[in-house]
Amino acid sequence: MKRNILVLGGTGKTGRRIAEKLTAQGHHVRIGSRGATPSFDWHHPAGWPAVLEGMEKVYITYQPDLAVPGAKEAIAALTRVAREKGVQQLVLLSGKGETEAEQCEQIVLGSGIESTIIRASWFNQNFSESFFLEPILQGVVALPKADSKAPYVDANDLADAAVAVLTGEGHGGKIYELTGPRLLSFREVTAEIAQATGRELTFIPITLPEYVEGMRQQGLPEDLIWLMEYLFTEVLANPKNQVVTGDIEKILGRKPKDFADFARETAASGIWDAVAAE
Numbered sequence: 246m247k248r249n250i251l252v253l254g255g256t257g258k259t260g261r262r263i264a265e266k267l268t269a270q271g272h273h274v275r276i277g278s279r280g281a282t283p284s285f286d287w288h289h290p291a292g293w294p295a296v297l298e299g300m301e302k303v304y305i306t307y308q309p310d311l312a313v314p315g316a317k318e319a320i321a322a323l324t325r326v327a328r329e330k331g332v333q334q335l336v337l338l339s340g341k342g343e344t345e346a347e348q349c350e351q352i353v354l355g356s357g358i359e360s361t362i363i364r365a366s367w368f369n370q371n372f373s374e375s376f377f378l379e380p381i382l383q384g385v386v387a388l389p390k391a392d393s394k395a396p397y398v399d400a401n402d403l404a405d406a407a408v409a410v411l412t413g414e415g416h417g418g419k420i421y422e423l424t425g426p427r428l429l430s431f432r433e434v435t436a437e438i439a440q441a442t443g444r445e446l447t448f449i450p451i452t453l454p455e456y457v458e459g460m461r462q463q464g465l466p467e468d469l470i471w472l473m474e475y476l477f478t479e480v481l482a483n484p485k486n487q488v489v490t491g492d493i494e495k496i497l498g499r500k501p502k503d504f505a506d507f508a509r510e511t512a513a514s515g516i517w518d519a520v521a522a523e
């Protein structure tokens with residue numbers, strides 16, 4: 246049965262992939278984005294009813310992170326509008342090991358709408374489409390918590406799992422913890438990318454205060470600096486997050502992608518060549 250599905254953050258790392266997969270299956274997908282018509286902006290709730298009109302299911306990604314002040318109120322307000330508009334299913338993308346995000350998860354699970362939480366560990370694509378791409382291109386990766394390990398998950402696996410939840414049965418009320426198959430430190434990630442690209446990448450371990458100071462010198466906004474500091478301390482260094490789960494296999498019946506395969510495919514795509522080509 247073809248469904249009307251709203252993908253919030255539908256131009257982002259996970260949403261773009263989910264929207265493409267749902268569209269390929271013949272579902273009617275509305276992209277939630279500030280540039281779409283009707284436009285969706287977390288800072289302009291007055292526009293939300295028009296975006297949710299006629300939608301049966303919603304994939305929710307919050308920006309920039311469910312841990313930031315104001316997220317709980319925004320998620321509660323969105324679920325109210327979704328209920329008023331007759332939405333039948335919500336799938337929330339959440340972060341592993343974030344206390345504030347867990348409060349948002351409870352708001353969604355208690356919304357009265359069938360809901361599923363996808364709690365993800367850090368994405369492989371942070372190194373190819375997001376904040377860790379630039380250092381890779383520059384050839385020097387200077388990061389704190391050099392040896393803290395994370396079970397990086399691939400955004401394509403996450404998207405497959407989200408699509409399975411949005412289009413399948415029996416996922417209501419569940420909290421899935423999505424991870425990749427292997428724990429890796431920043432030092433190890435850098436070595437894997439160096440091997441896949443054949444480039445020389447230097448890894449420099451630094452302290453968190455040094456990293457924060459570097460972001461300040463680049464003129465990054467204070468709220469983003471706060472978030473990065475939070476993610477490095479509460480999420481990356483949290484032993485609860487340093488666990489590989491079997492939830493991707495449970496949902497999809499296949500193993501998640503290993504970082505080495507992601508690195509090989511991404512190297513072949515040329516994304517990591519930019520500086521070498523200059």
Ligand SMILES: NC(=O)c1ccc[n+]([C@@H]2O[C@H](COP(=O)([O-])OP(=O)(O)OC[C@H]3O[C@@H](n4cnc5c(N)ncnc54)[C@H](OP(=O)(O)O)[C@@H]3O)[C@@H](O)[C@H]2O)c1
Nearest residue numbers: 254255256257258259278279286287306307308310367368
């Ligand atoms: N990166 C990770 O490792 C990781 C791990 C676990 C969980 N998460 C969570 O994943 C979520 C982000 O998902 P993602 O990585 O798929 O997205 P993303 O790549 O960060 O993309 C951002 C998306 O959000 C939209 N957006 C930005 N500002 C917006 C605003 N003010 N109002 C409405 N939409 C806005 C953008 O659309 P337009 O610019 O077109 O408006 C775009 O579609 C966050 O909640 C994050 O905490 C991330």
